[in-house]
Amino acid sequence: MRDLLEVPAGRRAAIERLLADLVPGERLALSTHINADGDGCGSEVALARLLRARGFTVWIVNPTPWPAMFRFLLGDDVQDRSAEGASALRAADRLVVLDISDVKRLGVLADTVRKLPRPPLVIDHHLPGEEPPGTLHVTDIDACATGELVFDLAQVARWEITAPIATAPIETAMPRS
Numbered sequence: 001m002r003d004l005l006e007v008p009a010g011r012r013a014a015i016e017r018l019l020a021d022l023v024p025g026e027r028l029a030l031s032t033h034i035n036a037d038g039d040g041c042g043s044e045v046a047l048a049r050l051l052r053a054r055g056f057t058v059w060i061v062n063p064t065p066w067p068a069m070f071r072f073l074l075g076d077d078v079q080d081r082s083a084e085g086a087s088a089l090r091a092a093d094r095l096v097v098l099d100i101s102d103v104k105r106l107g108v109l110a111d112t113v114r115k116l117p118r119p120p121l122v123i124d125h126h127l128p129g130e131e132p133p134g135t136l137h138v139t140d141i142d143a144c145a146t147g148e149l150v151f152d153l154a155q156v157a158r159w160e161i162t163a164p165i166a167t168a169p170i171e172t173a174m175p176r177s
């Protein structure tokens with residue numbers, strides 16, 4: 001039987017290229033599309049925690065406010081700087097764009113992203129867009145979600161997926177009575 005958790009060869013190669021491009025200790029901004037959904041938000045917080053565990057400084061900058069219904073995913077450890085807009089993007093060394101195949105999906109941040117000195121890294125599962133948001137891509141339309149690609153990135157990198165990374169600190173949103 002086929003191993004469903006096995007990372008396909010092409011995807012693995014793309015992940016290895018992306019990992020090789022990460023500079024230890026750099027400050028990374030993460031963005032997803034306007035009106036972020038569960039995949040965008042979930043992928044951002046999982047990747048933020050994976051990267052923080054490897055010594056990166058990470059913050060989120062989305063083009064529209066973090067949805068209230070996903071507030072619990074941020075916990076106390078993941079920083080959302082979306083309210084600062086483009087200046088929070090420019091303050092990072094590198095941008096990682098999640099769940100987007102076209103830069104226009106970054107709404108008010110799109111122009112800033114087009115002009116960043118270093119092209120963003122992209123992790124996405126959509127059909128290719130007209131204007132890709134970066135140059136170094138982990139994209140696979142066979143992935144059911146961007147979250148699947150973040151999981152595979154952790155597998156290939158051999159980064160441990162701890163319980164807080166896997167589940168987000170859900171207990172902070174749902175206190176036991």
Ligand SMILES: [Mn+2]
Pocket residue numbers: 039040099125145146
């Ligand atoms: Mn998605």
